[in-house]
Amino acid sequence: MKRRSQIFLLLTLLMLTFFVSITSLLLDIQKANYTDPSSGTEIFVSTWRNTVDNLYDLTVTGLARFTQGKNTSNVDVELKTQLASLTNYLLKRGYTSSFTITKFSIGNTLAPSSYSIDVTYLVILKDAKNTLNQTLNVPISFSASKSGSYITLLKTSNGQVEPIADATITVVAPGTSTVTNLRDGRYLLSVPGDTFDIVTPEGIKLQV
Numbered sequence: 001m002k003r004r005s006q007i008f009l010l011l012t013l014l015m016l017t018f019f020v021s022i023t024s025l026l027l028d029i030q031k032a033n034y035t036d037p038s039s040g041t042e043i044f045v046s047t048w049r050n051t052v053d054n055l056y057d058l059t060v061t062g063l064a065r066f067t068q069g070k071n072t073s074n075v076d077v078e079l080k081t082q083l084a085s086l087t088n089y090l091l092k093r094g095y096t097s098s099f100t101i102t103k104f105s106i107g108n109t110l111a112p113s114s115y116s117i118d119v120t121y122l123v124i125l126k127d128a129k130n131t132l133n134q135t136l137n138v139p140i141s142f143s144a145s146k147s148g149s150y151i152t153l154l155k156t157s158n159g160q161v162e163p164i165a166d167a168t169i170t171v172v173a174p175g176t177s178t179v180t181n182l183r184d185g186r187y188l189l190s191v192p193g194d195t196f197d198i199v200t201p202e203g204i205k206l207q208v
Contacts, residue, residue, distance in 0.1 A: 044130040063117040064203030096126040112207040116141035144206040151187040
């Protein structure tokens with residue numbers, strides 16, 4: 001009888017230890033789930049950076065659709081629609097935001113070998129503790145040039161020029177040229193006199 005009592009006490013202690021451990025774990029999980037996502041400045045800054053990336057992507061997408069002939073007269077209207085969607089997305093995550101386009105222009109005087117877009121956004125982003133009010137300018141251009149046996153592709157963003165090393169280039173019929181990607185923004189042509197269609201990784205369509 002004494003032995004049974006000892007076993008019962010031992011099992012009771014083990015069960016208490018188990019329940020204490022589980023309770024502690026559940027409390028930790030609840031703390032993780034209910035942490036305010038907008039309570040830290042670091043997270044707010046990260047959200048701002050993601051928002052800037054989104055604005056850049058929306059701007060490039062607008063230019064891509066323009067070069068593909070899908071919205072040649074209302075790029076700014078489409079951008080405003082996308083900005084409203086971005087506002088709703090941020091609101092669901094605890095952030096109040098507003099986006100106003102204060103400057104908008106598309107450059108196509110050298111089309112189809114070169115296109116540019118220049119958009120200035122007035123951005124307001126808020127959470128429970130932080131507020132950011134900033135003007136963001138997004139100027140981007142894409143260009144293709146043919147010299148000798150080479151096509152050179154460049155992207156310019158905020159004054160920084162980068163080679164486009166992974167575009168898709170196809171010869172326009174009845175051309176017969178082959179195209180060799182040199183992976184440095186240059187593409188070697190076997191028949192330089194042919195005409196070429198170009199699509200950048202961002203979807204910008206050019207022709208030389």
